[in-house]
Amino acid sequence: MAPVSNNESGVFDIGGDLSVNRLGFGAMRITGEDIIGPPDDQQKAMDVVRRAAELEVDFFDTADSYGPGVSERLLGEALGDDGDVVIASKAGLLRHRNGDWLPHGDPDYLKNQVLCSLDRLQTETIDLYQYHRPDPDTDFEASVHAFAEMKDAGQIDHVGLSNVSTEQLETAMDIVDIATVQNRYNVGNRDDEDVLQACEEYGIGFIPWGPMYTVGEDDVSGGLEDVADNHDATPRQVALAWLLHHSDVTLPIPGTSSPEHLESNVAASQIALTDDDLATLNGIDPQN
Numbered sequence: 001m002a003p004v005s006n007n008e009s010g011v012f013d014i015g016g017d018l019s020v021n022r023l024g025f026g027a028m029r030i031t032g033e034d035i036i037g038p039p040d041d042q043q044k045a046m047d048v049v050r051r052a053a054e055l056e057v058d059f060f061d062t063a064d065s066y067g068p069g070v071s072e073r074l075l076g077e078a079l080g081d082d083g084d085v086v087i088a089s090k091a092g093l094l095r096h097r098n099g100d101w102l103p104h105g106d107p108d109y110l111k112n113q114v115l116c117s118l119d120r121l122q123t124e125t126i127d128l129y130q131y132h133r134p135d136p137d138t139d140f141e142a143s144v145h146a147f148a149e150m151k152d153a154g155q156i157d158h159v160g161l162s163n164v165s166t167e168q169l170e171t172a173m174d175i176v177d178i179a180t181v182q183n184r185y186n187v188g189n190r191d192d193e194d195v196l197q198a199c200e201e202y203g204i205g206f207i208p209w210g211p212m213y214t215v216g217e218d219d220v221s222g223g224l225e226d227v228a229d230n231h232d233a234t235p236r237q238v239a240l241a242w243l244l245h246h247s248d249v250t251l252p253i254p255g256t257s258s259p260e261h262l263e264s265n266v267a268a269s270q271i272a273l274t275d276d277d278l279a280t281l282n283g284i285d286p287q288n
Contacts, residue, residue: 010244010269012251014059014205015158015179018086018127022244023269024059025052025262026209026255031070036097038070039257046078051259053085055266061182061207061253063090063132064113064120065101072120086127088180088207089117090162092143093132105135105143114150130160130182131172140168141175148176162209166198173202180251182207187224187242187281199249211243211252212236223284227277233268240268242281 010022030045032038039045049060060079062071072089079085091113094102110131117126131147134140147159158179161172172178181199183192185208199206224235231238236254243252254265273281 012205012249014086014128014251015177016203018158018179020059020086020251021056021269022251023057023240023266024061024207024251024253025049025057026253027060027062027071027075028066029255029257030074031067034099035066035095036099037067038074042074045074045257048257048259048262049075049078052262052266053079053082055263057266058085059088059251059253060085061088061090063093063130064117065090065093065095065132068095069116069120072117076120076122080122087121087123088128088130088160089121089126090130090132090160090182091117092135101133103133103135103137105131105133105138105140107138107142107146110143110146111150114155118155125154126156128158128160128179129156130162130180131164133163134168141171144172144175151176160205160207162207164195166194169195169198169204178202178204180205180207182209184208184210185243186211187239187284196247196250200247204249205251206247206249207251207253208243209253211254212239223280227273227280230274230277231271233271234264237264237268237271238273238277238281240265241271241273242278244269245273245278 011019012022013019062075091110092105094104150156151159159176160180162182183195185192196206224238228235228238240252243250256262
C-alpha cells in the first residue's frame with residue numbers, strides 16, 4: 001500500500017481512513033512532575049488540550065502509563081467522544097512511582113488495560129491503540145495477537161506499535177494490520193531510519209517520539225540555530241519542520257503543558273524549509 005499523504009496540506013490518513021493533520025499533540029506532559037500523578041492545575045492542562053483542538057490539531061497521543069492513567073483521564077474530560085479528533089493511546093509499559101518504565105506485554109494484562117483506557121477516554125472505541133514497548137519476558141507475537149483480538153472485538157479501530165525494529169514490525173504485520181509505528185527519531189537521532197523507510201514502503205504512519213530532542217554538540221544545535229535564524233524561528237520549530245519535510249509519513253507529536261509552547265509548536269508547520277536549509281539539516285551528524 002502506498003503512503004497516503006499530502007505534503008501541501010499536511011494531511012495523512014492513518015490506516016487509510018483516519019485523516020489527520022500531520023502535526024499532532026503528545027499528552028505525556030499534562031501529568032504531574034516526572035510523568036507521575038496529576039498536574040498542579042488540572043483545569044489548565046485541559047485548557048491546553050482544548051486550545052490545541054482550536055488550532056486544528058486533531059491527533060492526540062497518550063498512554064495508560066502517563067500518570068499512570070492521568071493523561072488519558074484528562075484527555076477524556078477535555079475532549080470526550082469528539083468525532084472531530086483522533087485519539088491514540090498505548091498499553092504495555094508500566095510506570096512505577098520510583099521512576100522506572102517497565103515493559104509488561106502479558107496478553108491478559110493488555111486486554112484488561114484497554115477496558116481501563118476506554119473508560120478514562122470516555123469512548124466506546126479507541127481510534128488507535130499501540131503496543132508501547134516489546135516485553136522481553138513475553139512472546140512478542142502473543143502480545144500482538146492480544147491487540148488483534150481487541151480490534152476484532154471492536155474495542156479499537158487500528159493497531160499501532162512503538163519502540164520496535166523493522167523485523168518486529170514485519171512480524172506483527174503477519175498477524176494484524178499495523179497503522180502506525182512510534183519510535184524515537186529526530187534530526188539529532190536517526191537510529192531508526194530503517195524503520196521509517198519500512199513505514200514509507202508499507203504506507204504506515206511514523207510517529208517520532210522525542211521529536212524536538214537535540215543534544216548539546218555544536219553539529220546539532222549549531223545547524224538548527226543557523227536555519228532558525230533564516231526563518232525568524234526557534235531551533236525547536238525548525239526541528240519539527242524538518243520532520244515534516246523529511247518524510248511524507250511522519251506524524252510529529254510535540255507535547256507541552258504551556259499554551260505559549262503549544263502555539264509555537266503549531267506554527268512550525270508553516271515553516272517552508274529551502275533546499276539549502278534541508279542540506280544543512282540533513283548534513284547534521286546524528287548523535288547516537
